[in-house]
Amino acid sequence: MPPHSDEQGSPPSFWGSRYSAGLLVMGAVAGYFLLTEHLAHVLQALPYLLLLACPLMHVFMHHGHGGHRRRTEKTDADQPEERP
Numbered sequence: 001m002p003p004h005s006d007e008q009g010s011p012p013s014f015w016g017s018r019y020s021a022g023l024l025v026m027g028a029v030a031g032y033f034l035l036t037e038h039l040a041h042v043l044q045a046l047p048y049l050l051l052l053a054c055p056l057m058h059v060f061m062h063h064g065h066g067g068h069r070r071r072t073e074k075t076d077a078d079q080p081e082e083r084p
Contacts, residue, residue, distance in 0.1 A: 014020055035042065
């Protein structure tokens with residue numbers, strides 16, 4: 001009689017398997033060789049990446065406080081209800 005699916009438990013996620021460790025090691029080795037062989041190219045692109053980071057941070061960091069909307073502008077939702 002085959003066991004029920006409730007007794008087996010869920011299969012392990014990819015990051016909990018041994019294949020993820022092998023993939024991470026291979027990725028680290030590939031990254032190391034890419035960086036050592038192309039270090040001059042990476043260093044040449046560094047100032048441009050820094051300049052590119054400024055507008056990207058501006059775009060992605062302003063989503064939390066409503067953008068550039070002034071604090072003096074109030075909507076109907078911001079106004080307290082008047083009582084008679």
